[in-house]
Structures are given as structure tokens and as C-alpha cells.
Amino acid sequence: MxxxxxxxxxxxxxxxxxxxxxxxxxxxxxxxxxxxxxxxxxxxxxxxxxxxxxxxxxxxxxxxxxxxxxxxxxxxxxxxxxxxxxxxxxxxxxxxxxxxxxxxxxxxxxxxxxxxxxxxxxxxxxxxxxxxxxxxxxxxxxxxxxxxxxxxxxxxxxxxxxxxxxxxxxxxxxxxxxxxxxxxxxxxxxxxxxxxxxxxxxxxxxxxxxxxxxxxxxxxxxxxxxxxxxxxxxxxxxxxxxxxxxxxxxxxxxxxxxxxxxxxxxxxxxxxxxxxxxxxxxxxxxxxxxxxxxxxxxxxxxxxxxxxxxxxxxxxxxxxxxxxxxxxxxxxxxxxxxxxxxxxxxSNGLGTPLQSSSGGSSPNTPTHEPGSAAVSIYPNPSVGPLSIILSDPTQIGSVMDIYNQLGQKVMSRKVDQLQMQLDISILQRGVYFIRIRDGIQGSATKLVKI
Ligand SMILES: [Zn+2]
Known part of the structure; x- marks a missing residue:
């Protein structure tokens, strides 16, 4: 007792x-x-x-x-x-x-x-x-x-x-x-x-x-x-x-x-x-x-x-x-x-931002498409090697695809961990989209190759 x-x-x-x-x-x-x-x-x-x-x-x-x-x-x-x-x-x-x-x-x-x-x-x-x-x-x-x-x-x-x-x-x-x-x-x-x-x-x-x-x-x-x-x-x-x-x-x-x-x-x-x-x-x-x-x-x-x-x-x-x-x-x-x-x-923190050559945001700021399944890319824009950070452990084992603006798949990779390194130096300059297969329908994260 x-x-x-x-x-x-x-x-x-x-x-x-x-x-x-x-x-x-x-x-x-x-x-x-x-x-x-x-x-x-x-x-x-x-x-x-x-x-x-x-x-x-x-x-x-x-x-x-x-x-x-x-x-x-x-x-x-x-x-x-x-x-x-x-x-x-x-x-x-x-x-x-x-x-x-x-x-x-x-x-x-x-x-x-x-x-x-x-x-x-x-x-x-x-x-x-x-x-x-x-x-x-x-x-x-x-x-x-x-x-x-x-x-x-x-x-x-x-x-x-x-x-x-x-x-x-x-x-x-x-x-x-x-x-x-x-x-x-x-x-x-x-x-x-x-x-x-x-x-x-x-x-x-x-x-x-x-x-x-x-x-x-x-x-x-x-x-x-x-x-x-x-x-x-x-x-x-x-x-x-x-x-x-x-x-x-x-x-x-x-x-x-x-x-x-x-x-x-x-x-x-x-x-x-x-x-x-x-x-x-x-x-x-x-x-x-x-x-x-x-x-x-x-x-x-x-x-x-x-x-x-x-x-x-x-x-x-x-x-x-x-x-x-x-x-x-x-x-x-x-x-x-x-x-x-x-x-x-x-502080210039509330001032007017510089325009990057690609029209994107700072290479120092990981990007994250609102409403997507939380894929962060760093740096973005990127010339080649970049880090991709996922938030959802259930995505491990799925496949990550990169599409160009015409909707053509240009690269694929199996998701084997939440933080991955990827080299996109073989891609031409331009805007691409990263999607996790079987992820949230329609969600994609924009990636800029410079
Ligand atoms: Zn206190």
C-alpha cells in the first residue's frame, strides 16, 4: 500500500x-x-x-x-x-x-x-x-x-x-x-x-x-x-x-x-x-x-x-x-x-534582398516547398553536390525522382537515409523538381541547377 x-x-x-x-x-x-x-x-x-x-x-x-x-x-x-x-x-x-x-x-x-x-x-x-x-x-x-x-x-x-x-x-x-x-x-x-x-x-x-x-x-x-x-x-x-x-x-x-x-x-x-x-x-x-x-x-x-x-x-x-x-x-x-x-x-534583415542570378533564394537557405513532404535542399541553387534532407522516416526505402520542367524524369535515386548527398553536376542549368515516389500527391520541391 x-x-x-x-x-x-x-x-x-x-x-x-x-x-x-x-x-x-x-x-x-x-x-x-x-x-x-x-x-x-x-x-x-x-x-x-x-x-x-x-x-x-x-x-x-x-x-x-x-x-x-x-x-x-x-x-x-x-x-x-x-x-x-x-x-x-x-x-x-x-x-x-x-x-x-x-x-x-x-x-x-x-x-x-x-x-x-x-x-x-x-x-x-x-x-x-x-x-x-x-x-x-x-x-x-x-x-x-x-x-x-x-x-x-x-x-x-x-x-x-x-x-x-x-x-x-x-x-x-x-x-x-x-x-x-x-x-x-x-x-x-x-x-x-x-x-x-x-x-x-x-x-x-x-x-x-x-x-x-x-x-x-x-x-x-x-x-x-x-x-x-x-x-x-x-x-x-x-x-x-x-x-x-x-x-x-x-x-x-x-x-x-x-x-x-x-x-x-x-x-x-x-x-x-x-x-x-x-x-x-x-x-x-x-x-x-x-x-x-x-x-x-x-x-x-x-x-x-x-x-x-x-x-x-x-x-x-x-x-x-x-x-x-x-x-x-x-x-x-x-x-x-x-x-x-x-x-x-x-540590421538589414528586414531590408530589400539581392536578386540571385537564377531568381531563386539564397544558396545558404535550405528550400522547402510549403505543403510538401518536407524535402529540404542545401545549397539551392546548386552547381553540383548538394544535400537533401527528408523529414519523414517512412520515406526511407522509397525512390526520389528528379524531373525537368517538361516533366521528364532525369535522375532517380533510392532513399536510403534521411540526409543524402547528391551530385547534379551532369544536369544542364535550369529548374528541376524533386518528388518522392508514393509521397504526397502533387508535392514537389524546386531545385535550381546553375
Ligand atoms: Zn525565465
Missing amino acids: RRILFLIVLLLTRFLAVAQRDCRSTEYAQNALRKDPSLALAMQQVESFTRTQLERKPAQQAAGGISAYSTGILSDSAHSLNTDTAGGTGSAGGMTIITIPVVVHIIYNSQAQNIGDAQILSQIKVLNTDYRKLNADTAAIPSYFLPRAADCGFQFALAKVDTSGYATSGIIRKHTSIQAFALDDDMKYSATGGDDAWDRDSYLNIWVCSMANGVVGFSSVPGGPRSTDGIVVDYRAFGTSGTATAPFNLGRTATHEIGHWLNLIHTWGDAYCGNDYVDDTPQQQAADLGDPKGIIVSCGNGPYGDMYMNYMDLTNDDRLNMFTYGQRARMLALFVPGGCRLPILH
Whole structure:
């Protein structure tokens, strides 16, 4: 009987662990520091720079007073950069809007993990409402915290131009043999089953993959290595449709992790009654989890208690609905001259792409025909040797045919593994189509021989 009780408790604990938000940014940072102690100095530099900026230009925390800080610090970086001055936000003089180009790396082992474009776009939409205080559930912010709720002025858009200057959808899809990733950087390198980061000075990297042990996401630390910069989100906690699963199906995991990417600390300061270095978030004892209601007083933070609806707490997606002016000021401090995120204001990621000679997309971007059975080709266009990556293990054993534009079969090959090398140097220049026999009717992936 005792054993059965123990098992029930174990199962219950396991269930609760899955159902509660498990952001591992703090643990990830500790691991990174252990691996590279010199990271502490870089993190300290970002922190002291941030505090110096905030002392110089304290955040405007009064209700309705939005613009002084942001327009002040970014006044010399308007136009020709990824900034814009928006009027009509309810503030005097308008405020500066920063648009961040995003590249989403979908690292998938199963078809389910290869989430669709619509789900990715649903996440971008959430970011654009949460960071502009346009989310419908601002109506649920308690009246006593409402004056602190800020339009942070950040917008997010899938990149249109890749690192080589060519057109991109801002979405990279890559098959991996790894079924679930651990809390490390393997998803951020092609060599370890992931996909390499794009330059952080021009893009926010978001890796979406399957995370082990119920982790929903984590962020790199500002000041950390370039090759691991960005956020990671489990495919079940990304966007609002498809595989997004309650209670993390409203896209708030990415909102939270990008908060870390922009230098925000958890509201409890990652310590008992800790400090998040933001004045207008109440000190609180620890993380609030799940679905709290009413006023929760801790660390003497009465009468209003914990701000458990703050995006930097760990409650369920439908509880989270606000950033504060103080948090906005901390984030914006990264974008002043000398700030570590300043270069992204000069990104060409949302600019006009170069035209490749074949009219195709970048040779650096694997192509994938929407709606097809997920055949990726790299590089494409190609002069000869190329890699073909399939996503569906059931395709192993079938035959891959290459057709020219007249519909004539010019090459065939048996599919013996999910990643194959193929040499098309014998083919004439032109456009070809790859089909997997017995695959989805009508689906083909375009291949350009140059
Ligand atoms: Zn977190």
C-alpha cells in the first residue's frame, strides 16, 4: 500500500512538473558560467552599463507618461534604422518603436515537431501585441497595477533578408536525429543536431525544438557568446495553434524568454525576496506558478502583493499580461550607444534582398516547398553536390525522382537515409523538381541547377 501511495505521489509530482512553467534561463546561465567563468565579467559589464544608463535617465513610471526615456536615448538613431516614431500611443510626443528581425529555426525529429508556418506566425503576432500592450487581456490587469503597465515599443518580424543578403522566409527547417534536447546549446549548432545561429547583431534567433523534462524554454544571457545568442522554446509552448498545448498555448513562453534576452530578470530576482533591479515590480518571495488568484502578499509587499501577471513570473499563459515601465527602461538600455543590442538597429534583415542570378533564394537557405513532404535542399541553387534532407522516416526505402520542367524524369535515386548527398553536376542549368515516389500527391520541391 505504501508503495502504491509512493507511486501516486511520484506520478502527481511528475504531472505537476509538466503542468507548471519551467523556464530554465537561470540554470542555463549558471551552467554557462561553470563552462566559461570569463562570462561573469561580460555579464557584469552589461549589468553595470544598464544601471548607469538607468541612473542617468530614470524610467518614467507615471501612467500615460511614456516617451521621455525611449525617445531620449534613441533620438540619434531614428530613421534608416529599425526604429520608427509612432504617434497616437497616448503619450506626449510619440515614442520610439524598435522592430527586431527574427529568424526561427525549427529543429524537428518527428513531423509533429515540424510545426507549420501558421503556428510560427501566431507567435510573432503574440509578441507584437504583448510588447506593444495591445493584448486583449490587458483588461485583466488589476486596477492597482494598471498604471505601471507599459507599451514597451518592441515589434518583431520574420526576416526578409538572410545573412548573405538574399531573400528568406525567416524560417529554417532542419531535421535532427535528437528526439528531445537537454538544457544545453546542441540545438544551436549544425554539428550537434541543430542549426547554427544567424548573426545576433542583425537577428533574434529563436530555436523551436523538443525539450526534455518538461522545460518550456530558456534564453541566452546578454553578454554571452555570439554563437549561442537567442532563445529556445519547446514546440508545445510556441504560438497559439497547432502543437501549442495548454497551459502554455498563448505564446507567452516566447514573450518571457525574449524578456530575458532583453536583460530582464525574473520578478523574484531568482532568490528568496530577491531583486530584479526594476523599481516598479514588487519584491516577491519566489516564483508564482500555475493559476493564482487574488492578492498574494510576500516579502512585505502588501497591500497589492506579488505581480504574478507580469510576463517575467512563471504563471500560466492566461495569467500573464504585462510588463512595467521599469522593465521597459531596462530593456531599452541595451539599445543606447555602447549597449550590447544596439547593432541590431542597423540590421538589414528586414531590408530589400539581392536578386540571385537564377531568381531563386539564397544558396545558404535550405528550400522547402510549403505543403510538401518536407524535402529540404542545401545549397539551392546548386552547381553540383548538394544535400537533401527528408523529414519523414517512412520515406526511407522509397525512390526520389528528379524531373525537368517538361516533366521528364532525369535522375532517380533510392532513399536510403534521411540526409543524402547528391551530385547534379551532369544536369544542364535550369529548374528541376524533386518528388518522392508514393509521397504526397502533387508535392514537389524546386531545385535550381546553375
Ligand atoms: Zn525565465
